[in-house]
Amino acid sequence: MSESPIPEKTPQPDIMLPDPKKLILSASPHIQCADTVPGIMRTVLLCLIPPAAASIYFFGFHAVRILLLTTLFCMAFEWICCKLAGKTSTLGDYSAALTGVLLAMNLPPGVPWWICLIGSFIAIVVAKAIYGGLGQNPFNPAAVARVALLVGFAGPMTAWVTPCQGFFPDEGKAPAAIQVHETERKPDFTTGATPLSLAKMAKTPEEIQALQTPDLLKQCFFGRTQGSLGETSALAVLIGGIALILLKIISWHIPAAMLGTTLIFTWIVSKADPSLTPGPVFHLCSGGMMLAAFFMATDMVTSPTTRRGKLIFGSSIGIIACVIRIWGGYPEGVSFAILIMNALVPLIDRICYKRPFGWHPSSAAAYTMRRGEVK
């Protein structure tokens, strides 16, 4: 094998060799996948186009106004925070823009501009920048902002707008309490209250049943209902959400767990006591359930990293949201459920972490350092 031939003459002088000073020195590995954080955020924004487009279709100018305002305010606050902290601007990773769009999806179309401002401030400064920026926040920024606005500014946060009234629709007013004559009429999701508010106010099985006619359910699914920008069209959100899963941005675990649990739970409750709440289809298609399942609960920073943990996380959100919807004080409970489970994410990850490959009880002896002993 190694009988050498006659030594060759020195190679031709025009062979180019690398200049070592221009080489890059780094630890292994030396190849990486093409995904980047800005790329992921951009893809999520792309998948938010169907719900955003649907909201513009239904609410016209109001949707455009809110989308623009929240996005601009969020980006502005992020830039200010970076400046104050002396860091280079992180606008390039698109996370502020994404928070802005998600916040818009959570706001009713009739909110005044200053709600957008306060919401953006809470989302970016209070829920994210104070913790150290991207990757450090324990709670979903858009959910925090929405809940804070809901609790602090309940009036403006129920400024519903009648859908499909042209590009400049009038703002409708939310009824403070359901009028007697409203329950005698057939419920209408396009004027007056949102589907979930009507479900909360309905007391008898007949009223509940009246909310679940095929026409009304179709309205919930396709979107001609009152509600926040991202809450009307379940179909648009579903399209965007499935695109997210197919593009491998999020895994199927959280949406499947959340929607599956909601389905089973509401089916059981509605069968057990028909006067309490409508059935699973209604719950899946109304309110922020779809939006939360695909875009809010799946926020990477605030959800578990392990796959088992994601399933537990998703199912718990589903149950808590349904409990609040059925027995709680608010008609919609998904945002609260998300925040409650965000707080439990470190615990979930701790419980769900499997042992390393080949772990054996005898290997515990190899781990001699006790926590806190060396720092």
Next chain:
Amino acid sequence: MSLPPHVARFTGGIHPMDGKGLSNGIPARTAPLLEKYLVPLHQNIGAPPKLTVTKGELVKKGQRIAEPGGFVSVPLHAPTSGTVGNLTEVPGVAGNTLQAVEILSDGKDEWGSGLDPIVPWQEADRKVLKQRVADGGIIGMGGAAFPAHVKLSPPPEKTIDTLIVNGAECEPYLTADHRLMLERTEAVLEGAAIAARILDVDRIFVGIEENKPDAVEAMKKAAGAFGIQIVPLPVRYPQGAEKQLIFAITGRAVATGGLPMDVGCVVQNAGTCAAIRDAVVEGHPLIERYTTVTGTPVVHPGTWIFRVGTPVKEALKLAGGVREQPAKLILGGPMMGFAQSSMDVTVTKNTSGILLLAGGETGRYLSSPCIRCGRCVSVCPMRLLPGPISVMVECENYALAEHNFVMDCMECGACTFVCPAKRPLVQHFRRAKAEINAIRRARKKH
């Protein structure tokens, strides 16, 4: 012989680009003789060998020039006949400096190893065979550099029943083992049979990834004569990692912190097996190896047979040099190899590849925060939590990192490959391991 094994799937793993098309169809070429070889002394894990020749001494090809420095050490041999030159220094792969001895070639390239062929080895004493493996200076040629005779000397309380030959070559771009198995099929198989005889086992498997169908075919054809079973493996990085390979073929999981011999297995690289065969059957110690010189900036990529001590500069000249300035020069594969900053580094016994990457092909690390996306967790073949551990290391909380099993990380790089935030995860873990080992050493002293 045992029943065909059911190939088990290990969790995690990634599919980086293949890159082997650049060189896997080209037969290996023998590198022409150089005028000077710079043979590093300390190429193996364990004690460095001690030089036994002096400047000006005449040596023959394969003659011993350094004695082993202990049990976990191997001798060193002259790559060609000629004169011993100065004791000098060459850069090591990890940025360190190695002592190296110059061998000035006399052009005659005459063998003189002093080792007689042991034929027929089937009847030779096992201890004699094992001593020959030690005398041949053979170390793990897949990159581990562990002395082969030590691997073939498990303590008596460990019962070994399986020998696994690692022909997986899961790293992208590398084709050295591929060409070796195609061109020296019988040598690899015979070497495996010799190793099995030393260990006294009769279950021998060769794991080969399915992206080398011609090698699988060639090996299957010849394997029957030796009683060896060829196991095609699914293509997934790091299929060739020892623990994952053992799990795939035998279904046994090596305990964390443990060794393959704990589950009755010994793993040897295909190149190591061929070297064992050469040492036993021909009396030729380890002085050369198959190495892939590849990468898109290389003018003529391919596989070469280099003598130990060939400067990388000469190796690249043989491959026609580069057509543009590369971004990285890597010894080894792109996932676990070492980036180099000097052209004076040499080919050693475990250099499986010389890889050049262009600017667009190599990633750039950023100091960005972990966004907890969890991709690293899903690809880690050791089922660790790379992202959270890297945050612990950044906060210098090494106790917590050890508690989260960072010492079991095999630095395969799968997590860093998928990280969208481009965090240098493997560097964090290497740092953590260095700190934890330093603390353990300091504790032992007190």
Next chain:
Amino acid sequence: MSTTFLAAVCVVGIIGLILGCLIAFTAKKFDVEADPKVEKVRELLPGANCGGCGFAGCADLADAIVNRGINPSRCTAISAEALKDLSAFLGVAAEEKEKMTAVVFCGGSLSRAARKAQYNGIMDCRSANVAGGGGKACAYGCIGYGCCARACPFGAIEMRDGLAVVHPEVCRGCGKCVTVCPRNLIRLVPASVKIHVYCSSADKPAARRKVCSAACISCGKCIRADGQGRVEKQENGTVRINCENPPDISLAETAGCPTGALQTEEAHRAIRPISPKETQK
């Protein structure tokens, strides 16, 4: 209305009283005996918890001083004034201890040191060490990513032009930087020695010059100029000032060091980025 008000005030007042008594009782019952002397000593110590004394923080040292007979001069971070006060309080004479300062024995700033490659990775010296050793060509020199500066509890180390430089007036001699440097370039020396050879390269002298224009090339000029053995060549080829018997700082001018590796501490601290033209001597 007023009776309800009165009732509320009384109830809350009584609850407050009961709880207050409970707190006072538990405070007395579970009180931990604190030696007031140890407390006072602890107040007089600098409170930096730097560990330079070898004990686990200032509280531990205070306890050791009072109860285990440790001399207060064991604290390296204490100022001379405070040491006087502490000794006076204890009625113990403080041992005379020479003030030590840390020195980084390297002059390879970015202007003087050659580069070997472009480093891409964690900007920390110990991390760079496991990934090929950073961007500078010298394998023995300061990597320059600030590990020691971050480790110093007093902020005494400044990164100037990619080289760590210690400010002796801030340095308290605690030794944290010594343990953290991956190249073992930092040593604690008496603060009174103001002239050093700022190079630790154990390379062959010819090779040293190639990688850094500030390297000591072991030419021996300073050893001969001194003539009294106060500058010594070490076993590994480096040249060191004898800190027990140091030469006068004028040696830096009279020796004629060809690279400037022999420098006064003041001149060394004046390191600033210089253009490539100036480095060509």
